[in-house]
Amino acid sequence: MSWITSLYDTYVKNTSMIGNELDSEVPLIPVFHMTMQATIEVALNEKGEFRRAEIVDGSEQTIIIPCTEASSVRAGQKPEPHPLIDKLQYLAKDYDRYGEKYHGYDKYLEQLKKWADHEGVDSKVRAIYRYIETGTLISDLIESQVFTLDADTLSWGIRAEQAKPKLKPNESVIRWVVEEPGVLESRTWKSKDLMDSWIEYYLSTQQEIGFCYVLGQMVPLADKHPKNIYNMTANAKIISSNDSVNYTYRGRVESPAESYGLSLEVSQKAHNALRWLIAKQGYNRGRKTMICWTNTGVKVPDIYDDGFGFLDSEDLEQTETIDTGEYLASSLKKKLRGYHSTFDKSTLVNLLALESVTDGRLSITYYKQMGALDFIERLENWNNHCQWLHRYYRITVGQDKYKNVPFIGAPSPINIAETVYGNRKNVDERLKLKTVERIQNCIFDGTLIPLDLVRMAFQNTVNREGYTDEGLFEKSLSITCALVKKYYFDYKKEVYTMALDKERTSRDYLYGRLLAVAQNVEQWALSKAGEQRLTNADRLLNRFSTHPYTTWQTLEVGLKPYLDRLSGAGSTHREQLIDEIMSLFNPEEFMNNQPLEGEFLLGYHCQREDLRRKKEFVAATNHDENGGNE
Known part of the structure; x- marks a missing residue:
């Protein structure tokens, strides 16, 4: 099933949402309609006589209006008028006295007359x-x-003083209210009868019949396709064949109709559904947008979020114990597993990425459709193989009070992209979004984690002095560990646990543990002395990753004063831990001064977490191995 068929199917199955403006900033709109910002409201009676006019309140300006195929994409010096609600230049007979020479009144009036004369037209149209x-x-x-009026120049009057419209008077958009006896809905933009009247009339005017590849029928074909799909690229269109001179379709076919056949109804419904989905649940950044949706409207997990974002507020309330990470990991598994009972076997999940390189073209850079159960299984696999313990989220626990909540899960694609490119400024946003798309491929296409992303994340993380914010470093560290874990699973079929593995004797892992202990000793001593600065282990992290043996000799010598300053059981335990780790080394590997790989960070992070948990246990039991909290 193609992307446009999927969108058409989505529109058909969500017709109950049409016009429901409370559901989204951009509602699902009827065919041959669009949204517009109204400035002035004019009220008439059933005979078409003027009653009153007022400025539209800012919160009520966005309305749904009828449009034609041509007016929905209008541009140029003589743009097409909309059928009913439009700018002042189309509605005012003497507009040329106050504005531009061309104003389109005659064309608007002619178009409105044809609709008003049509059998079964809504009475409001005749009054207007x-x-x-x-x-x-x-x-x-x-x-x-x-x-x-001031010397034939229109200015805002007294009624506009409080509202302070942003547009100039001659750029105002007029919407209509027609008050009829016995009719409850007088607002034309809210009248379903009027909307249906326009759809029925407009379809009756279509004469070009052709074969629609989506419906499989001979029906009125679309000649122009909608724009304003994504607000950051308002004029960009996905389907266009207006360039008959250059390279849009020349050289392959002689006319657009020979290259594709798409009915007016399918084009309208598919584009309206796409616009609605982007506004409602799209991941929108700059000129790129990505969406994930089901054809039945059933909610799916946000694939652009991380494991923490999948959880409910009820899960986050259970965060008072030290084992919060394990609790949330279990909650995440149950949450994802629960979707198996939510989805029907026939439910399909669609993933679509759109990007605009120029103002006029919106390209599809990624599209995939899969069964919903397959979708959840791949999401589960991603979270299982790329999960790690993270501590970078904070939740509110009171007025102006926050606490960090650890969680176990896969990091979000955008957090991965930001870790890959580190703290570097002026990084093109498109590079980050391309990385998001590559991660999306890993999740749903089953591709291996790209090696370049893992290497870049590693290099940025070990550059500890580049992080002035400790929280950002901790975030980068845990996300890089998740990527390294996925790398070892993908390329070496090796599974790493998040718990400290005291039996692992690989060189990189042991060096990571040594560095963590050195960092802990110095940080503990600095904390007791009231000093706040990076430890030597932090400052030398980058050098340690490239020359571990020689750098460790420097760090080990520097640890002696800090151990002497601490003394007591805590100091003794750290010295014993260093000796324990050193005894696990193969002597030749210990003296190997070659650069370390990603496993080094796994050992470093796991050892730090083990020491952190012991500190938390000491604090929770009011017992201190050194006569005071570390």
């Missing part, structure tokens, strides 16, 4: 046509003090 025909709109707005 009668009023527009009189040509008194601007004079009525002046009389109502919405506008004021």
Whole structure:
């Protein structure tokens, strides 16, 4: 099933959401309709006589209006008018006295008359046509003090003083209210009868019939396709064939109709569904947007979030114990496993990425469709093989009080991208988003974790002095460990646990443990002395990763004064721990001064966490191995 068929199917199965503006900032809109920002509201009676006018409140400006295929993509010096609600230049007969020479009144009136004369048209349309025909709109707005006239120049009047419209008076958009006896809904942009009336009439005017590849029927074909799909690239279109001179389709076919056949209905519904999905649940950054959705409308986990984001508030409330990470890891597994009972076997999940390189074109850079159960299984596998213990999230525990909440899970794609590129400024956002897309491929296409991403994350993390914020370093460290763990599983089929493995004797892992103990000893001593600075182990982290043997000799000599300053059981335990780790080394490997690989950070992080947990246990039991908390 193609992307456009999936979007069309999504629209059909979510018709109950049409016009529901509370559901999203951009509602799912009917076919042959679009959204627009209204500035002025004009009220008429059933005979088309002027009643009043007022400035539209800012919170109510976005409305749904009828449009034609041409007006929805209008551009150029003589843009097409919308059928009913539009700018002042189309609605005012004498607009040329106050604005540009071309104003489109005649074309608007002609189009509105055809609709008003159509059998079964909504009575509101006839009332608006009668009023527009009189040509008194601007004079009525002046009389109502919405506008004021100064030497044939329109300015905002008294009624606009409080609202302070952002547009100039001659750029105003007029919306209509038609008050009829016995009719409850007088607002044209809210009337379902009026919407249905326009759809029925517009379809009756279509004469070009062709074969639609989606419906498999001979139906009216689309000639122009919608824009304004994604607000950061408002003029970009996915489907376009307006360039008959250059290279859009020339050289392969003689006309656009020969290259594809897409009905007006399918084009409208698919693009409306896409616009709605992007606004409602898209991952939108700059000129790129990515969305994940089901054809049935069933909610899926946010694939652009991490394991922490999958959890509910009820899970996060259970965070008072030291083993919070394990509790949340178990909750995450249950949450993902629970989706198996939510989805039907026929449910399909779609992933779509769009990017605009130019203002006029919106390209599909990624599209994949899979069964919902397969989707959840791949998400589970990703979280199992790329999970690690993270401590970079904070939750509110009171007024102006926060605490860090550890969680076990896979990091989000964007956090991975930011770790890969480190703290470097002026990094092109497109590079980060390309990385997000590559991670998405790892999750759902089963590709191996890219080696370049793992290496870049490692190099940025060991550059400890590049992180002025300790929290950012801790975040980078745990995310890099997750990537390294995934690397070993993908390329070497080796599974690493997050608990400290005291039996592991690999050179890189043991050197990581040694560095963690050295960092802990010096940090403990500095804390007791009230000093705040990076430890020698922190400052030499980068050098240690490239020359571990010689750097350890420097660090080991420097540890002696700190151990002497601490003394007591705690100091003795650290010295014993160093000796224990040293005894696990193969002597030849210990003296090997070659650069360390990613496993080094796994040993470093696991040893630090083991020491942290012992400190937490000491604090929780009011017992101190050295006569005071470390």
